[in-house]
Amino acid sequence: MPEEARYHELSGDDFISACRDYAYLLNRHFPERGVLKLVGDRYRLSGDQRTVLYRGISSQDRSEARRSLLVSDLAQGSLVLDGYNVLFTLLNYRLGRITFISTDGILRDAGSLHGRLKDEKTFVGCVDLLTEYLVGKQPVHVDIYLDSPVSHSEKHARIIREKMQQNRLAGDCHVIKSADWALRHSQGGVIATSDTAIIEKALLPVIDAPREILEHAYKATFPRMLELLATDEAKNTIDKGQRMNRISRDI
Helix, strand or coil: CCHHHHHHCCCCHHHHHHHHHHHHHHCCCCCHHHHHHHHHHHCCCCHHHHHHHHHHCCCHHHHHHHHCCEECCCCCCEEEEEHHHHHHHHHHHHCCCCEEECCCCCEEECCCCCCCCCCHHHHHHHHHHHHHHHHHHCCCEEEEEEECCCCCHHHHHHHHHHHHHHCCCCEEEEEECCHHHHHHCCCCCEEECCCHHHHHHHCCCEECHHHHHHHHHHCCCCCEHHHHHHCCCHHHHHHHHHHHHHHHHHC
């Protein structure tokens, strides 16, 4: 499906109504999965639209709690990075898939790689973007965790380690069974992930690395779910974001 058609899915009145119904029910503590099915079926939403609802909209209290953890400065501290979570967001953006800013202020995407990675060249390009970003942030130490069940994770770790060494970044890239576990049990520093469960478990400062990288590298703009919930003019915001994303990737 062309990128224009996918973004068009987010601009219709039915989708905006679905977003508002979904948020209304979440704010009254109905279960997420049940609400997603109810609203998705009611408005006959596509798979991508349902993913945007699920990843993009949380209850107001949970959104505010996560938003309060967001930081933009490492302040010379250490960084613990959810490797595939960050890199797959960059990859999905570069592959033209839907990316959006959730109600908690964090960039997410509607991609569904599920550990299946075919475009190795583009992936390495994303590693380069991440490395450049880390050099600019200058953490005193960075630990990047990759999930071992993902295909070629050991190879990816070697590539990342080489990039870190070339740029004199202190730290390491670790391949473990569950990167989620490592981040959830981090004892300090700043974490880089968009995984809701990790953020709410770790309760550490969070840096939105993919958003900062894409805004800097491509001058990217993204649809904002809060604007979608707040005003009928949100369709214009989405159309503008879609156009800017397409143009920035062509530069």
